Amino acid sequence: MNTDRRNPGTDNAAEPDKSGPASRPMGIRQAFREIRKGAVVVWWGFFDWVAVVSWKALLLVALLSLIIGAGIFNLPNFTFLLIVASFIVKVVAGGKRRAELTADEANSRAETEQLERTVLEARMEALQAQIEPHFLFNTLGSIDQLIQTDPPRASKMQQSLIRYLRSAMPQMREGRRPSLGQQVDLCRAFLEIMAVRMDGRLQSVVIVPEGLKSAVFPSMMLQTLVENAIKHGLEPKPEGGLIEIGAEIVDGQLAVHVRDTGIGFMPTGEGGVGLANIRERLKVLYKGRAELIISVPPAGGTCAAIKVPYETAPAPA
């Protein structure tokens, strides 16, 4: 630590000597400026060091410099003055400066953490946003068949697919904070496609108040819940069933649920990956202020609800 402090000083002392003879009038002024700059750097370096260093270390250094300063260079007064000055600095300004320095450090650590969170969330979101090839190819296959048997219906289904892809592709989302309205529209398009493919076995109803559509809601979570409800709840059920998407404000929180009348949740079942992913993302995004709740409605089937703090997205410019 000691040598750290001395280095900039010696550098600055040597510099004017080098530049001095080259051009005198300009050189002197420049040299002064350099010396002043150097002195400021040395002073603040010294100041910070005094502020952060422990009293024990300061005393030890003082004793050492007393021995060197007074004993070897024979400058007892100057050394003594320096030591007294540093003690005064430590007493008067040490605490405040130290607090400042720790605050700075904490700030930059918080920034790094925030950055890490953002990166983590982006990665998990991308994972969740993957469009299943199976879904895509099956849908295109159905459209292909409808083109021959029922062209108007084929066209409708293709439009649903386009709407779905527009909001499901990560690169199409333009970095805005996703709103509940967008997520619901995405799910609607998805449900329209699945209703055609499942041939009357799937009914759906969306109960989302107009006023909640501008609420901020993380992307692709609702979509995962809807996919799960179809895949694990309704598809295995020969007669199919109903999916209900609903949203309400409960105790200041936005609660969005997907309820199905399917075969019910399997305790040993797979398919927990999507839900685990949602849980992780909620943790990263809201730090314990959001949760995913899976419950069994009295009438059977499954209900999955996501609760997040209620905030509205700024209207798009």
Added chain:
Amino acid sequence: MRPLPAPTAVVADDERLMRDQIVARLKEAWPELLIVGEASNGREAIDIVRSVGPDIVFLDISMPGTDGIEAARALAGQAHVVFVTAHDEYAIRAFEQGAVDYVLKPAEPARLALTCQRLRERLKQAPDPMHDLLAQLSQRLGPDGLKPREYMRWVQASVGATIRMIPTSEILFFRAEDKYTRVQTQRFEALIRKPIKELIDELDPNEFWQIHRSTVVRVDAVDQVSRNLRGNQVVHVKGSDERLEVSRTFNHLFKQM
């Protein structure tokens, strides 16, 4: 020489549109082929094939309940099997090595014509039992009777008036209480009727340890183990102030390394 009877086929796909498509395109590619039945899941396919006895069965791989692979296993040797799939790189690779053919959805007429050509050749032989291929496929696709044991991943418990599914990863411990077993998580507690004795058989032994006649703890939730005044081990759990006593029978679990 008597003319050969017309070849027959059954088509199984859970989506009617896809079924219609295969049937329509088969008619174009192979007009003599008689479609004698259609099924919307693996179970139906098995029943229809067994009762009708077609020469060929077209099986969609991903169908609800009994899937195409399971149906093929049940029907091996009874009919020539052609798998139908929307997207399945692994399966395609497997078929390329195997004896059975496959059709990618949506079925291209030219590709389907080739399949029909192969089937005409194949009809002269008995259906292949497909042992290797099915073993290879089911290994990847999972559901078969030989799968390693499945443990409980979710616990269905009542919280107040509602019934919730709690992922085991959120549970700190289970504790027997009178008639019920209490499920403790960081946020809330819930009740189940299942006694600890039965519960322990359904939980993954790598995830949960029984530490007492009435206590099961999730291993990852254990913070530290100390000793109480009587000299018994006591487990401290992350996210709960409750202390869990370890009975002597389970002392060995926390022996020092």
